[in-house]
Amino acid sequence: MAQPVVLIADPLDAAALEGLGADFDVRHCDGSDRGRLLAALPAADALIIRSATRVDREALAAAPRLRIVARAGVGLDNVDLAAAREAGVEVVNAPDSNTTSVAELTVGLILALLRHIPAAGASVRAGEWNRSAFQGEELSGKTVGILGFGRIGRLVARRLAAFDARLLAHDPHVPDGVAEELGVEPVRFDALMRRSDVLTVHLPRTPATTGIIGTAALAMAKPTLRLVNTSRGGIVDESALETALKDKRVAGAALDVFAVEPATHNGLLAYDNVLPTPHIGAGTRDAQYRAGRDAVSAVRRALLPEGGPARP
């Protein structure tokens, strides 16, 4: 009997895939190449993706055998969940795979913004030794606002506790007491925007969160605000942010995610006080192994009786 086909449409950690070929016909395609994706989908019983592959109605219609879409990561904004439900296709993500990596990158970006670390490094490399140009600020004593207090937002709070910063969070879906237990003050959105010296965003991209950091929100912010977004492009309205940066109503931004990626031509790159990274929040060996491993486990559970033979 032919083995079920597992189509891998985004780069995955090789170690996480070990042994998969013994039980499945494993095929690879570049999911961001729409033509190749649509050509490969008719044979697929399972599809493993990251953030670059869009699984919409058209893709699902091209995949009549498909039983599961496994997202080796967290965000599911690239999957049409309603269409998958209608098609009877299970969708799973790997919610705990990259929390630590994103939280650590976030702390790094906050410190990099406050201390101008990338610009200082570039200046030395350019032959300068300009110590006064890069005078920064301490995180200690600052107020850090956390927008979205789920897995990543809470871990960021835990990590920041060591810096003696005052922590605020806004997340209407978090039960009472959760923030306080972590030494964080729960506040309304407007208070978060008004009081934060640093604002770090940890939301899923949904219709309700798209553009939530827009003109009105930025108008409430201190002109010294440093904004960090390691969640999803589009949650921060890029043209509103650009206007605020131009008018010096925001002091800087670190952006790991953009409305359109790759973001190599994004207008925000023209600003010295914008620190861009190429969507590397989950880009550690550790996180990628866990994400791939969890996606593979989900595929085994879905396609093999009893989850298939135990593997070392």
Ligand SMILES: NC(=O)C1=CN([C@@H]2O[C@H](COP(=O)(O)OP(=O)(O)OC[C@H]3O[C@@H](n4cnc5c(N)ncnc54)[C@H](O)[C@@H]3O)[C@@H](O)[C@H]2O)C=CC1
């Ligand atoms: N840069 C990267 O490589 C990565 C980015 N991400 C992004 O980070 C996002 C968050 O990840 P997790 O913390 O694991 O998800 P999570 O689901 O644990 O937390 C998200 C939180 O946002 C809250 N929320 C939803 N709508 C809200 C609103 N309008 N206002 C305030 N809070 C709201 C939810 O109640 C939830 O607590 C993911 O959805 C993904 O898009 C995740 C991993 C890697």
Ligand SMILES: O=C(O)CCC(=O)C(=O)O
């Ligand atoms: O694996 C990726 O493609 C990036 C990680 C990410 O953005 C996520 O897990 O939501």
